[in-house]
Amino acid sequence: MTTVLLTGFEPFGGDAVNPSGEAVRQVAAQWDMPARLVTDVLPVTFEGAAARLRELLTTHRPDVVLATGLAGGRAAVGVERIAVNLLDARIPDNAGHQPIDVPSMSGAPAAAFATVPVKAVAAAIVAAGIPAEVSHSAGTFVCNHVFFTALQEALPRARVGFVHVPWSREHAPQGQPALPADAIAQAVRLAIVTTLDPGGTPALVGGALH
Numbered sequence: 052m053t054t055v056l057l058t059g060f061e062p063f064g065g066d067a068v069n070p071s072g073e074a075v076r077q078v079a080a081q082w083d084m085p086a087r088l089v090t091d092v093l094p095v096t097f098e099g100a101a102a103r104l105r106e107l108l109t110t111h112r113p114d115v116v117l118a119t120g121l122a123g124g125r126a127a128v129g130v131e132r133i134a135v136n137l138l139d140a141r142i143p144d145n146a147g148h149q150p151i152d153v154p155s156m157s158g159a160p161a162a163a164f165a166t167v168p169v170k171a172v173a174a175a176i177v178a179a180g181i182p183a184e185v186s187h188s189a190g191t192f193v194c195n196h197v198f199f200t201a202l203q204e205a206l207p208r209a210r211v212g213f214v215h216v217p218w219s220r221e222h223a224p225q226g227q228p229a230l231p232a233d234a235i236a237q238a239v240r241l242a243i244v245t246t247l248d249p250g251g252t253p254a255l256v257g258g259a260l261h
């Protein structure tokens with residue numbers, strides 16, 4: 052049976068809730084697909100998150116790895132296309148570490164592409180009435196580190212992707228863009244379902260002019 056590893060993150064940066072962790076719990080509670088779903092909520096620490104991810108990969112040997120995290124301030128779900136081999140933390144992580152301009156993994160390539168069908172995933176989420184787009188930067192904080200680590204450690208066996216979610220309407224700071232928590236969970240679920248069965252993915256126009 053296909054094994055899917057789905058991760059979210061604990062709260063960070065002063066937020067009480069991380070919608071990615073909430074979405075992972077909700078997707079797990081409602082899971083009804085013929086695939087084994089393993090979920091975990093990772094610490095927002097560079098060392099702890101990568102170590103926990105490695106442990107999960109070794110223990111469960113997933114066929115699909117979908118990591119998710121919060122991108123506060125974004126209005127749409129971001130299906131990340133690129134992980135970069137760079138840590139450059141604007142704020143300290145939850146352990147107080149703030150690496151600046153160091154590699155995510157010494158000796159590894161500068162960047163790596165997601166191996167989930169990013170355009171098909173974004174299209175499936177949009178088709179469900181939830182704003183989504185392919186994103187070309189997962190940032191340089193813990194999310195990117197986990198995404199890059201997963202791409203280095205889980206390939207070629209697994210398909211690996213990362214989805215950044217907006218704040219949930221239930222917990223967004225005043226005036227910030229947000230989506231209902233249910234919609235976020237649905238988007239995460241669709242990312243998995245579409246990866247498991249992308250159909251005949253057409254050449255979808257996308258990309259960024261700047």
Ligand code: PCA
Binds near residue numbers: 060069071192194
């Ligand atoms: N978002 C942060 C780290 C954890 C999270 O949910 C990020 O985008 O790096």
